[in-house]
Amino acid sequence: MGIISTFGTVITLVLALPVAMLGTLFLIQGQTMSGIAMIAVAVLMFAVKTYVTTPDDLPAMAAERTVGTIAKDPDDEGDQN
Template structure:
């Protein structure tokens, strides 16, 4: 799944905040506090994964428009939309 430019920038911004939390979690695990470190690593993973999986209110109109276009426009399989005349 290819990411667009804005999605890549958003992922980079998320990683700026998630990576220090993950590093802190790993250091905490190595220092002996396994539970707290695992929770920190889990939070870092969720910071990256959840925005990709959840639908935000901004995504609803785009998904509705995509569904409407798919319902109206019927493209035959194997066709790329060009006329071969």
């Protein structure tokens, strides 16, 4: 996982966690259907970001490949003794 995808995951969590907390609050207050719905929305937000490739993800994927090609780890190059 590259730094760009990690940053995207963090942003998704920042948006999904308040929704999940609202769902938990609804469950505590006895509003079962609303609570379950909010928690399901939060899970779907995270699942879509994690498992579905959207057109917005393509530039980030290309940038990660470019950075990975240009800046290789010294371990990947082998021993130069």
